[in-house]
Amino acid sequence: MRFLARRLGFYLLTAWAAVTLNFLIPRMMPGDPVDLLVARLKGNVDPAAIEAMKQAFGISDANLWVQYVDYLGNLFNGELGRSITFFPTEVTTIITGALPWTVGLVGVATLISYLLGTLLGVLAAWKRGSWLDGVLPVSTFMHAVPYFWVALALVFVFGVTLRWFPVSRAYGLDVVPAWDGPFVSSVLYHAALPAITIVIASMADRILGMRNVMVTTLGEDYVVMAEAKGLTSRRVMWAYAARNAILPNITSFALSLGFVVGGSVLTEIVFSYPGIGSMLLKAVENEDFPLMQGIFLVISLAVLVANFLADLAYVVLDPRTRQEA
Amino acid sequence: MNVLEIRGLSVDYLSAGGTVHAVDDVSLDLRRGEILGLAGESGSGKSTLAHAIGRLLRPPAMITAGSVVYHRKDEQVDVLKLAPKALRAFRWKELAVVFQSAMNSLNPVMAVGAQIDDVLRIHEPDMSRKARGERVVELLRRVGISADRRKSYPHELSGGMRQRAAIAIALALNPEVIVMDEPTTALDVVVQRDILHEIRTLKDEYGFAVIFITHDLSLLMEISDRIAIMYAGRVVETGTAKELHRSPRHPYTLGLLRSFPKLRGPREDLLGIPGTPPDLRDLPPGCAFHPRCQSAFDDCGRVSPRLLPGPHGEVACLLNENTGVEVQA
Incomplete structure (x- = not known):
């Protein structure tokens, strides 16, 4: 039993590391989904709309730590954000469907x-x-x-x-x-x-x-x-x-x-x-x-x-x- | 009265480098209730012989000649000619095997009790589950393992306990013959002594005959009634333990005796045997032992000695055959 408990502990740690990497990697890359969307529309977007989209995608300029805590909180509630391809369907819905x-x-x-x-x-x-x-x-x-x-x-x-x-x-x-x-x-x-x-x-x-x-x-x-x-x-x-x-x-x-x-x-x-x-x-x-x-x-x-x-x-x-x- | 008669048994290993004659024209008798010791260096064919008796050889090993006749009360069967079903019935009920290392011969994922139980289940289909359980406990108790250990897995037992468990499995169907292939080699000396004592006691109680295989001749001297010495796949000398101890007639036997320190008696130098065992694919002509033999003379490189009966036991050595010259001690 101790063997299993130890393994379980190891997996929880690994899961946390995976989640954290999953959080960090996109945020360390230049640009964000909204920039991409704007670029795809050749910049013809109302600034208010950009702001609204940023809100919808959950992109904020808050410091990384605050974002991380938010992210973990959302994750526990099963919220993974909204897909861009199938906007405004939630990612969770797409994944549970597929x-x-x-x-x-x-x-x-x-x-x-x-x-x-x-x-x-x-x-x-x-x-x-x-x-x-x-x-x-x-x-x-x-x-x-x-x-x-x-x-x-x-x-x-x-x-x-x-x-x-x-x-x-x-x-x-x-x-x-x-x-x-x-x-x-x-x-x-x-x-x-x-x-x-x-x-x-x-x-x-x-x-x-x-x-x-x-x-x-x-x-x-x-x-x-x-x-x-x-x-x-x-x-x-x-x-x-x-x-x-x-x-x-x-x-x-x-x-x-x-x-x-x-x-x-x-x-x-x-x-x-x-x-x-x-x-x-x-x-x-x-x-x-x-x-x-x-x-x-x-x-x-x-x-x-x-x-x-x-x-x-x-x-x-x-x-x-x-x-x- | 013989319980097992091995006649002219030969086993070859077919390999790319040539045929290895691991056992070559071996004849041996096993009497009811005796302990027959089988000694020889590594590669002398003693384990191959043991496996051949139970028909446990795997390719590329092949029995090329001979017979192994088993005597029941009123009939005799050639083990090598048994049909699969009859062979399965013969196995364990009449001939059981204890292998060298109990760590390897016990199934690591099965509790020891279950490994006795599955023998009973196959061979005694009329036995109830309860009766089998009682028999398992009794067998384990008989070899000095407590009843609560039947649920233990092999890795949870000490080396000595594992070998005891292997012996308990061998006793399960009260067989006539138990082949023990170096049953104590992997154990330390104290445990070894306990197990040997146990084997003798059990043998007196149950009355089975034992073929006891080891390279340790001094150990055999203590436990065996009779001993057969093997060299390069052949039996070179047989005799009672006492006679072999007192007056070995084959130079090889003498060499083996001097390879182990005596537990009692005056100190002697350990001489051992010079050289290494021969390549079984390419045996020296004449007597296979002659290149290592200190008593060898010209004829030894030409004439192959026959195993001839002497005043006591048999010996295959030219010194005995025509010259009558004594082995030089």
Whole structure:
């Protein structure tokens, strides 16, 4: 328990540092969103309007410390300011609208990829020397190919040429968002191809990683002993070998979970999917600082939460971490 | 009465640099209820032999010849020919193994009690959960571990306790044969002594036979009934512990005896054995030991000695075979 408390303390500290950087960086850059807006309108703006906009965006000339305290206060109330691209929508609203799509698509795909990849990796190590070794060159190839290339190839073949799957949007234009059959099936239908690209592209790493650790673990005395005990192969493979081999892979899983929120940019661009990645792209294109700031904050927090979950998983799965050091 | 008969067993390791004959035409008998010591330097093939008996070798190791016949009350089976299902039943119920380092042979993420329990669950499916729990506690108590330790994980136990736990696991199904592969090597001398004492007591109580493997010949002298000495994958001498101690006939045995300080008796110089164990891919012709042997003569580099019965035990040395010359002490 002390281990977890210590980790939690560390994460809170890291979160504070992330928040503070998130506050400082835009303020240390020259110019502000209003200047940009004014510049875009070639200066034809009423000074009173500029003042009003500054107020709306929360830009003040107060000293940095006062601004920082205000910023933290707003953050605790869940206020991240207003977006410029989608003015006057609040950043919070945009993020809460986009987040479920990203987490739903990339999160589920990451989970599937992890489970499937771990399973295949375990089997590939267990059945070394059989036909399953065939997954290795394929995995190595998939591991080397850039993700967007896989995504584009699949879109071209299954979306454009064969027309089996839609190639953009999160759901069809013919349905209205609601918790009913047609909408849900439309969402699943639209998510299928992007999810497949993510699974295919990221599974190779899992297979290779899991197989490598598993092969080492199979040489351990406790696996030989489990076999000598006359246990069934299935029990030796899972309860003894895989159960131990999975421990080093938890960290990489946590990292990929952390990047679910931030790492979806390419997928969402290729498939015009309305998630955090698309929003981030729009924010960057329009120099929408409040939105960028909000998204970065969400991404950093997601990474921290994922790491904390990994720590929790470690404590549950590895009794050695429960030892008070 | 023999419980295990190893006949002509050979194990090769296939490697890119050539085939390694780790075990070469080894024949040994294990009698019911005895402790058979198996001694030799690192790389003499003693651990490979132990793994081969339980069919625990992994590629690239391969059993190329021989048989391991196990005697039940009224039938005998060749372990090397058992079908997978029969092999699983044979394992642990009739032959259990205690590995060198209990830190590595116990599953680090499983409580020690659970590691006994899963043997019972597989081999005794009729046992109730409660009965299994009682058996776990009894086994642990029998090796000197208190009942509340059954929920402990291996890393929470001391080295000696872990080895005791490994022995408790081996006893779980009351096997006829326990192979102990250097069970005390990783322990300090005091703990080592406790464990050896424990093994003897348990053996008298349960009546299992032990194949005890170690490089420490003086330790074997104390615990074993009979001893077999291995060199470069072959058995070079067998005999009772007493005879081997009193009159070793193979120069290698003599060398091993002089590699360890005696615990009792007059002080002797530690002579050891000059040179290093041979490359198993490319054994010297004739007797594999002759380049390191101080009693070697011309024929030793040409003729391969056979393991021949003598007045007591067997020995594979030309000194014994045709000349009758005594080993020069």
